Amino acid sequence: MTRIILLAVVSKFASRPSCTPVSRTALREIGMHSSGAILRVAKVARCWKALLLSVLVLTPLLFSQTSTTSLHGVISDAKGAVLPGATVTIDDPATGFTRSTTTDSQGVYQFVQIPPATYSFSASAKGFATVKQENVRLLVGTPGTLNLTLGVQGEAVTVEVSAQAQAVNTEDATLGHAFGTEKIExxxxxxxxxxxxxxxxxxxxxxxxxxxxxxxxxxxxxxxxxxxxxxxxxxxxxxxxxxxxxxxxxxxxxxxxxxxxxxxxxxxxxxxxxxxxxxxxxxxxKSGTNNWHGSAYEYNRSGIGEANDWFNKQTQLNSGEPNKPPHLVRNTFGATFGGPIKKDRVFFFAAYEGQRTRENFQAFRIVPSDNLRQGMISYLTCGAGQATDCANPTQVVALSPQQFASLDPNCGPNGSCPLGAGANPAVLQVFQTYPHPNTNAVGDGLNFAGFTFSAPAPGKLDTYIAKLDINLTQNGNHRVFVRGGLQNDHSVLKKEPVSQTGDSGPEFPGLTPNLLNLNNSKGIIASYTAVLRNNLINNFRYGYIRQGEDTVGTKNEHFVHFRGLDNPLGFNTSTNSHVPVNNFVDDVTWTKGKHTLQFGGNFRIINNIRSSNST
Known part of the structure; x- marks a missing residue:
């Protein structure tokens, strides 16, 4: 199945007499798939200008999903008067990225569509001392505000301070929180x-x-x-x-x-x-920088101090086995490495992380009771001739194999019962392959009983990440990055729809797992950011992410099924699922006078490719 989605919010820049008045915004969403098409279009003005397929934000300093940030503020003198024409510069010494602008007539400066980083900030104006501020931390999607006061040049030549930009978002109504590297680590x-x-x-x-x-x-x-x-x-x-x-x-x-x-x-x-x-x-x-940096780590959760599951402990004690808790061992390890290929121009970053788990979970199965294994059938009755509540019978009656066989006196080897009257001996032979019940937590308490055991569910996860950043120009006004990612996962599923209890894992101790999950998702992301003019910035991104998850079942086993009982052998189908997504995103930021306009589009092509051996 293929689905194409185009989302856009469109707004016109100015009204013209030839345009029909319309609402400020309109939403277009087009969905197409193999079974048909859905089209919902809210029409905008019938104007001679082609409407932009874009997102136009008239509020200053709003952010798209391009993972950038911004900084703005006011430059003033010691008496509070604004300073138009002041030169403001931000610089990231780690990557060589730098950008400059001048304040407008209100003393306001703006930096939009800039990468999240820790910047050095400087402001200067004719007749005033230059102010430099270090460690200006800008987080993704969080507008930064930094107002500075310049002193006259006779007082000092350069003033250096160290602080962070305002962390509180005062530019829009979004609620949330940004986490930097320090908090993550x-x-x-x-x-x-x-x-x-x-x-x-x-x-x-x-x-x-x-x-x-x-x-x-x-x-x-x-x-x-x-x-x-x-x-x-x-x-x-x-x-x-x-x-x-x-x-x-x-x-x-x-x-x-x-x-x-x-x-x-x-x-x-x-x-x-x-x-x-x-x-x-x-x-x-993360990106590479002008400095070499890397890390290596390992986190291990051993089996020391493991506690036993209540049901598993009860089963072990009732069976005379030692009190042995299930495994819960996790080992996570990895490394990162990054640095310059060419100083201030080309950088790389790579990361690997692996995880190996050795865990058990308590699985429950419904098996034949000991009486049913011998061909004895039990049922509830209100009692023969007794004044009991027949709506809620409580008396258990157990039929012996002979009594069960006598219920059908016409059943014989030459008629409808070739194997003889009573319980089918072939079925009883299969019942002997089930383990004896060890719990009443599941089952009907009569013919069906429960069996519980500690089921192993090992897992292996591998993650590979690489990123290449290139400053096409010395000051980073034209930047390109490419990021690649790959997964290689192998794990045992703990839930399945076929089981009577919903538990997966091996059907019974010693058997292979019923369902395995394989994940080989992969993706590549590319971005090009261009400062076309000081007041015009374009950010284009393309991403191809292929979500690949396969569920491998045990359909090569014999299929033996009794209604109400779990199968003696696991029998599950396999499913292959691949969902590739092509995503095209473009954002343009245009500063015009006191206004900052941001518009763009997001185009996605989603395919859902599946196959299965289900019949």
């Missing part, structure tokens, strides 16, 4: 999973990892919006889970040590986000 998270950080935002519902979100979509719900309404972007490109729509879980995984920073907007997102009513998640990958 210092916060402890189980399994080094970025999802753990994203779930810390106010208004986010977190139900833990033990809830299967295929059947429970509460996990990741933000301020009442469904979890599949969260929009995840990686370096400005759509990175949503197109299959299950899980919140905070992209199609392409990012490791903690590969993230420079990210921001989660939980409410009041701007029009330029382009889609979804839930949270907006922007993730930014």
């Amino acid at each position: 210092s916060l402890p998270f189980e399994g080094r999973d970025p999802v753990g950080i994203l779930s810390l935002q106010p208004g986010v519902v977190w139900v833990g990892k033990n809830v299967d979100q295929s059947f429970d979509s509460r996990g990741g719900s933000v301020n009442g919006a469904r979890s599949d309404q969260t929009n995840v972007t990686l370096d400005g490109i759509d990175n949503n889970d197109q299959e299950l729509g899980r919140a905070f879980q992209g199609a392409l995984r990012s490791t903690l040590d590969s993230l420079q920073e990210f921001r989660v907007t939980t409410s009041n997102s701007n029009a330029d986000t382009g889609r979804s009513s839930g949270a907006q998640v922007n993730l930014v990958t």
Whole structure:
């Protein structure tokens, strides 16, 4: 199935007599797939000018999903009078990126569409001392504000200060929080999973990892919006889970040590986000710098101090086995490395992370009771001639194999029962292959009983990330980056629809797992940012992310099924799912006088390719 989605918000720059008055914005959404087409178009003015397929934001300093940021402020003198024509410059010594502008008639300066980083800031004006400010930290999607006062040149030649730009967002109504590298590295998270950080935002519902979100979509719900309404972007490109729509879980995984920073907007997102009513998640990958830098790490959670599962402990004690807890061992390791290929011009960054888990979970199966294994049938009755409540029978009657056989006196080897009257001996032979029941937590308490065991669910995750940054010009006014990512995962699924209890893993101890999950998702992202003029910036990005998940079942086993019982051998189908997404994003920022106009478009082509051996 192929689906093409085009989202745009369009607004005209000025009214003309030949144009029909219309509302300020209009939304276009076109969806196409193999079974038909859906077209919903809200028409705008019938003007001789072609309407731009774009997102136009008339509020200053709004941000698109291109993972950039901005800085603005006012330059004034010691008496509070604004200084028009002052020269303002920001510089990132780590990458050689620099950009300059001049203040307008109100003393206001603006830097838009700039990469998140820690900048050096300087301001100068004729007759005034130059002010330099270090460590101006700008986070992704968070408008920075920095106002400076210049003293007359006779007082000092250069004034150097060190501080950060204002962290409070006073430019728009978005609610959320940005995390920088320091917070990402210092916060402890189980399994080094970025999802753990994203779930810390106010208004986010977190139900833990033990809830299967295929059947429970509460996990990741933000301020009442469904979890599949969260929009995840990686370096400005759509990175949503197109299959299950899980919140905070992209199609392409990012490791903690590969993230420079990210921001989660939980409410009041701007029009330029382009889609979804839930949270907006922007993730930014680290880049190389003029300095060589790297890291190596390993986190190990051993089996020391493991606690036993209550059901597993009860089963072991009843069977005379030692109290042995299930395994819970996790080993996460990786490394990062980055640096310059050519100083101030070309940089690279690479990261690898692997995770090996040796975990068990408590699985339940429904098996024949010991009586049923011998051909004895049990049922409830209200009693022969007794004044009992027949609506709620409590008396158990067990029929012996002979009594069961006598229920059909006409059944014989020459008639409808070639194997003789009573229980089918072939079925009883299959019943002997089941393990004896060891729990009453599942089953009907009569003919069907429960069997529970500690099921192994090992996992192997590998993540590869590489990024190349190029300053096409010395000052970085024309920048290109390319990012590639690859996953190689192999894990045992813990839930399945075929099992009577919903538990997956091996059907019984000693058997192979019923369902394996293989993930080989991969993607490439490319970006070109061009400062066409001091007041005109274009940012184009293309991303191809192929979400590939295969579920491998055990359909090569014999299929033996009894209604109400789990199969004696696992029997599951295999499914191959590939969802490639091509995403084209372009954003233009134009400063005209006191106004900053931002417009652009987001075009996505989504294919859903599936195959299965289900019959």
